[in-house]
Amino acid sequence: MNTTRESIVKDMSLAPSGHLKIDWVKEHMPVLNRIREKFEQEKPFAGLKVSISLHLEAKTAYLAKVVQAGGAQVTITGSNPLSTQDDVCAALVEDGIQVFAKYNPDPAEYKSHFIKTLETRPDLIIDDGGDLVSILHSERQDLLEQVRGGAEETTTGILRLKALEKSGNLKFPMVAVNDAFCKYLFDNRYGTGQSVWDGINRTTNLVVAGKTVVVVGYGWCGKGVAMRAKGLGAKVVVTEIDAIKGVEAYMDGFEVMSMEEAAKVGDYFVTVTGNKDVIRGEHMAVMKDGAILSNAGHFDVEVNKVELAELSTSKRTVRKDIEEYQLKDGRKIYLLAEGRLVNLAAGDGHPAEIMDMTFALQAVSLAYVNEKYKELGNKVVNVPYELDEQVARFKLEALGIKIDHLTEEQREYLDSWTE
Template sequence: MTTKAIQNSVITDLKLAPEGHLKIDWVEAHMPVLSRIRKQFEQEQPFKGLKVAISLHLEAKTAYLAKVVQAGGAEVTITGSNPLSTQDDVCAALVEDGVTVFAKYNPDPKEYKELMIRALENKPDLIIDDGGDLVSILHSERPDLLENVRGGAEETTTGILRLKAMDKEGQLKFPMVAVNDAYCKYLFDNRYGTGQSVWDGINRTTNLVVAGKTVVVVGYGWCGKGVAMRAKGLGANVIVTEIDAIKAVEAYMDGFHVMPMIEAAKVGDFFVTVTGNRDVIRGEHYDVMKDGAILSNAGHFDVEVNKPELEERSVSVRTVRRNIEEYQLKDGRKMYVLAEGRLVNLAAGDGHPAEIMDMTFALQALSLKYVNERYKEIGATVVNVPYELDEQVARYKLESLGFGIDRLTEEQRAYLDSWQEH
């Protein structure tokens, strides 16, 4: 299988593999839940004889997930889900481990799309998607590759929004498990993972102090909650902008200022978008921003910060530091965009901590097994992760930490199940 992977893969340089192996070994040592599932998969072989295509941010933690799926008997093909988050050394290491890889760091848009299509041309039985790109290509550009697909699992909020739109229109051709909506995903990955990794990316890229600055968090979903919480912990004054009145009240009661974006734009030093929508920072906001404002995005696609409207207002654009573009406006003010407006925590960092992705990728692995076993009865629709799988991952996590929890006695269970007066 290794020879086949080497012959078929499209990567930057196989010689980079030693460094990639070190990265994968490091995260494996800090992902005990996924390692436990790997042992189960090695014994059960749930994917024996099947082909699995994966599109995720291609770094070490994703690589370990690919190896776990491979350990379950699958022939795995993997591609990136963001051109700036792919790590070439990790790609090389995966190829040496027998995984076919179609990914490079920072390919041009045409090649990036072609690499994704190449990953699908293996005609997978199962897919793991991030942002809905594989599903979109299968349904629009390459329906000829749909014939073997039993189902899959989706990683992100953005991807689930796309899937649900397809499902509503009756266009979805196979079942997809909404991994992002699992409790363990949005409570831990979205809040603690995004919260930490966004500031890891911003801090390593800018090397500027956060304490005392004003941070504007655009969107107060689970990712926004994490970003705001960590900004507060770093000593920032935090403003939240929202379109949802309930979330806005929540942000206020969590101790943050709440105001419309047009007002927040006037006072922000750092801006982080986490909405899954487009143009949440746009022309009218640039017109009132302070000189030196730093703009970053933590949503899946690079459409949240409207770069064309920023370019229209600029007389020059230059790269002033790795992953920092400086836009000088006609009136002399300067704005800085991090990581081209792409996911700042991955394009300018290493993504979520390994311990966080341990739980998320455990959900991915178990969800893939679940959809493979039940794809006929599920049908072509979007389904949630079964609670028992969610709870299983949390239980494995507790056990890996050496913690235990209480269990209901029979009397307590009967009390909770009874409607009669006690």
Template sequence: MTTKSIQNSVITDLKLAPEGHLKIDWVEAHMPVLSRIRKQFEQEQPFKGLKVAISLHLEAKTAYLAKVVQAGGAEVTITGSNPLSTQDDVCAALVEDGVTVFAKYNPDPKEYKELLIRALENKPDLIIDDGGDLVSILHSERPDLLEYIRGGAEETTTGILRLKAMEKEGQLKFPMVAVNDAYCKYLFDNRYGTGQSVWDGINRTTNLVVAGKTVVVVGYGWCGKGVAMRAKGLGANVIVTEIDAIKAVEAYMDGFQVMPMVEAAKVGDFFVTVTGNRDVIRGEHYDVMKDGAILSNAGHFDVEVNKPELEERSSSVRTVRRNIEEYQLKDGRKMYILAEGRLVNLAAGDGHPAEIMDMTFALQALSLKYVNEHYKEIGASVVNVPYELDELVARNKLESLGVSIDQLTEEQRAYLDSWQEN
């Protein structure tokens, strides 16, 4: 515990730390790849003398990432990336471990924004962002802090979309590594992590059976594929809605029904949005939905399910169960929104399994080291995670699982490298 981290932090209650330590210890025991990187960082000290600001869903797995970066010599400041995903006991534990924390569960929008800004006022050299909030604040509200930033890494699809828009307009002022676009992120985190954690959140919140129900998955990117796959495994009838013709064909060939949202809205029991766009469930869809429809979102921002248009059609709104809001429509139907339309897997659950985030956060740690070593040559741009880092994480994961794979012989390498028959 350090006096500085305690004095500077803004958290709910330091007395909650013991429970937070237990949570962090549990995930550490199930994140062997990140633990290997921690040992490497302890020896090499790649962030010695540097400040790092992190904005991620602040729960135990994120806390362990913060400790790994700290082990690399960094002075770490951390804040949440969603008001409902922050766990107060984990925040307290991190403060005891010497990390400066600006985060609370469910702050009002003004305080949430202030906590993000406080994390940046420590003048970090490097950042890890989730959804692009830190980058956005630095470029719009606190450009005075830009001079300290060497670069950073972005976690999500939504954040990368924002970064690429900034880069296209010539507004981005420092390099960012697109961690979300790495193979070991989207193939596993987005698909298997989101697929499992979304249904963990829905099931623990509703305590309703999924088998036999109709699940509408809105969007068939890697997250949507995972959600649809797990819904099918739970015995649901799955419908996919899409705007991308190629993804729609893929969903169809994966065995799912594909139709426009206005048609799917008529038959769905559960709805899960995973598009990264706004208003994908809106007024025209509410008008035809079944009584008792359950709406949830697994995209970064709470804009995919249009709540104002549902409120306009409602005579009353009440909380009927933790993380479930009931909308009594004027025509007598009832609809339910989970976790205020925020990320259901984190706002109403514990997020992705530790073994999945082991790979993602290993990429984050290595990407942060990479951008620190190469920020001058990269310049103000969005770059991919180098393939060798992606492969390194995968190989470490296989070793931790006790799994080995084949290697090419010299003759095979020569054959693949040659254009002539031999």
């Protein structure tokens, strides 16, 4: 491991490979390129420090460079120990961005990277899963004073932020990027749908067609996973705790049942709830021999690994990112990517064109909170619709698509209560 320019990365000699990856995604992120041009002219972050915690691969790296182009001094770390790409980290260091990250660090080192990222005393943060915010509000409150606010990427992170706000302890405004239309309609649905199956298929090299896929949770991510499983020829079962989403899944053509029932029929299981222990010991006890478990939620808590180990006599790695659990009754259950995000820990994450919109939202939201932080208050705030719509407009322009606009007469008609 090399420590270079006050950064901690695995190997600086990997930088050329990282540059190639970043150059590739840049070519496929036209909306973010448009934002970068704007930032280069206006320098909204001039003189400010920005700390970022996201899955540290090429698309995230390009976001960091866009924020840097806006005048910021950028420090970045990974938001998952298995999604960090060491060559990308090295490339960022060469580009003048401070990095504290490497692939698969031990838990103490992983935690230390968050701390070091915050010890730069940032003015603004971009968070994924609420890790930076959590540390700032618990063990490192001494670093809170300078933080103006930030933006949060994920469903899980927003849940944590809203709990913090509800308790009255949130100390600065955070923009809920995950709740923006251009995030959940495209990133959560189409991005997760494709990248989850990219990760599962490249890891297992097994057929999906004809098998039963159990999708645990039918939020926007679950909808995408179910849709893509159906496209691959699977029979899809959805489990839910929300009656409305259960009806929605049924109307979308999927079988809906409890996890107790679904556990008996599934070949593949994908958890996308943001909650813990949604697959537990009693479910594993009735699963088919050879069942494959995977998770697409932020933390590795959705599959209860402790109870899986308790049911087992042995565990071994049978293929990269596949752990085989030999159960006491002779069955085998396979867990992908240690129960961490399968699309990132065992794949490259969402397609670049999808993350183009999400990271454009992150960039403009960060500029928004920097401009408005004094009046936003210490709460979770939505991405303004104008910014959401602007990102969509840039995307359509990049695709060469034109849409209609209201005439003045139509505007007057919609604004009037008379005929």
